[in-house]
Amino acid sequence: MGSDSDSSVAVAPPLSVDGDGNDYPEGGVRAWLVVLGCWLALFASLSLMNILATFQTYVSTNQLVQYSEGTIGWIFSVYTFVSFFLGIYIGPLFDKYGPRWLIFAGTLCMALSLMLLSISYEFWHFLLAFGILSGLASSLLFTPSIAAVGHFFRARRGFATGIASTAGSFGGIIFPLMLTRLFSSVGWAWAIRILAFICFALTIIANFLIRSRLPPARNASPHPDIRIFKNKTFALATGAVFMLEFALFIPLTYISSYALSKGFSQAFSFDVLTIVNAGSIFGRVLPGYWADCIGPFNANIISAAVTVVACFGVWLPLGHTKPGIIVFSLVFGFTSGANISLIPVAIGRLCRTQEYGRYYATCYTVVSLAVLVGIPIAGSVVTANKGQYWGLIVLTGTVYVGSVLAFMAAKISEVGWKMWFWGVF
Numbered sequence: 026m027g028s029d030s031d032s033s034v035a036v037a038p039p040l041s042v043d044g045d046g047n048d049y050p051e052g053g054v055r056a057w058l059v060v061l062g063c064w065l066a067l068f069a070s071l072s073l074m075n076i077l078a079t080f081q082t083y084v085s086t087n088q089l090v091q092y093s094e095g096t097i098g099w100i101f102s103v104y105t106f107v108s109f110f111l112g113i114y115i116g117p118l119f120d121k122y123g124p125r126w127l128i129f130a131g132t133l134c135m136a137l138s139l140m141l142l143s144i145s146y147e148f149w150h151f152l153l154a155f156g157i158l159s160g161l162a163s164s165l166l167f168t169p170s171i172a173a174v175g176h177f178f179r180a181r182r183g184f185a186t187g188i189a190s191t192a193g194s195f196g197g198i199i200f201p202l203m204l205t206r207l208f209s210s211v212g213w214a215w216a217i218r219i220l221a222f223i224c225f226a227l228t229i230i231a232n233f234l235i236r237s238r239l240p241p242a243r244n245a246s247p248h249p250d251i252r253i254f255k256n257k258t259f260a261l262a263t264g265a266v267f268m269l270e271f272a273l274f275i276p277l278t279y280i281s282s283y284a285l286s287k288g289f290s291q292a293f294s295f296d297v298l299t300i301v302n303a304g305s306i307f308g309r310v311l312p313g314y315w316a317d318c319i320g321p322f323n324a325n326i327i328s329a330a331v332t333v334v335a336c337f338g339v340w341l342p343l344g345h346t347k348p349g350i351i352v353f354s355l356v357f358g359f360t361s362g363a364n365i366s367l368i369p370v371a372i373g374r375l376c377r378t379q380e381y382g383r384y385y386a387t388c389y390t391v392v393s394l395a396v397l398v399g400i401p402i403a404g405s406v407v408t409a410n411k412g413q414y415w416g417l418i419v420l421t422g423t424v425y426v427g428s429v430l431a432f433m434a435a436k437i438s439e440v441g442w443k444m445w446f447w448g449v450f
Contacts, residue, residue: 056177062234063170063189069224070166072196078281079201095404102400107160109393115168116386123237124169131165132228139221143214172382176238183316183370187309190366197302205295258439265431271395272424275403304358312363321371322436328363336422
């Protein structure tokens with residue numbers, strides 16, 4: 026496995042230097058190999074977050090058919106909660122010790138969790154195997170992978186992070202198509218085992234490529250520090266991300282069951298998630314490039330605002346038609362992909378690189394509470410509306426509005442009222 030800190034490796038001459046005198050290669054073979062390693066780890070971890078609708082739709086019509094949407098939703102909300110909440114320690118551990126053992130532990134946990142998932146048939150089986158163990162694995166892989174990119178890129182961090190995070194989109198395209206066909210040909214158990222083998226192979230390679238580069242900060246500690254919420258901009262940004270992630274996972278989890286409820290075939294209902302992730306590929310790369318020019322907060326505001334328009338202007342009135350749901354899926358995929366890749370960059374604007382793991386993990390520890398309750402609440406809304414999804418759509422769009430306002434408040438707190446519109450931030 027690659028070493029945790031590898032400052033001796035030859036890289037391209039530094040193209041940028043931060044306020045602490047740390048230089049960043051902004052490219053070169055070593056830097057892009059780290060991005061490749063992060064891409065492979067994120068393919069295995071972030072992809073699972075992007076195919077929750079595939080799992081939810083299948084188990085709700087097979088193993089867990091006797092349970093309500095809201096009850097089944099707890100499996101996936103616990104998964105996302107654990108994925109983000111455990112970052113409160115994984116982020117500081119990365120800052121202090123580097124990625125080596127975190128990635129290795131994530132590799133083992135991912136393989137074990139999926140193997141156990143393949144033999145699950147009771148609600149508590151799914152909750153433990155996927156909700157808790159897969160959540161732990163994803164957190165161990167996801168947080169260090171995002172943080173490691175920042176050790177090699179500063180000026181081009183948005184672009185590099187965007188490239189790494191496209192892994193989740195590609196996995197979100199490939200895995201639903203693969204699983205849909207495997208479910209019908211070899212059944213649930215072997216379909217999930219094949220998924221496990223693929224994820225294990227990818228993460229094994231990632232172990233040899235991902236490494237940190239900058240030395241830890243002098244006061245680096247493996248423990249979280251809530252005092253960083255004294256930073257008003259950070260507190261407001263965390264609130265914005267809280268609402269954004271609350272809303273974002275609702276379509277990701279329910280878009281396939283929504284399509285099924287509107288009379289579309291099961292095959293098309295699964296394919297809708299593939300369309301979302303196809304749009305997400307472009308959403309993770311292009312806005313990352315723009316964010317390096319106009320600022321990550323501006324880019325997040327624009328992306329979230331477009332999502333509001335998509336929810337109320339496309340999904341709500343036209344989602345029952347095939348053109349409507351396809352257009353919404355593409356637009357939502359693009360904007361959600363942009364937000365997923367740009368939020369880490371925005372958080373990085375508020376701290377030193379050596380403290381990034383702590384700031385990012387602290388933010389997402391709070392956000393984990395949103396994803397814990399968001400999916401079950403949305404499922405309960407559907408149940409309360411007797412299987413109709415209009416309430417779920419309104420909930421999603423309204424919470425996105427709150428996220429836009431909070432992002433704007435965070436920007437104003439940093440650049441002031443006079444620059445709230447034009448300021449690059």
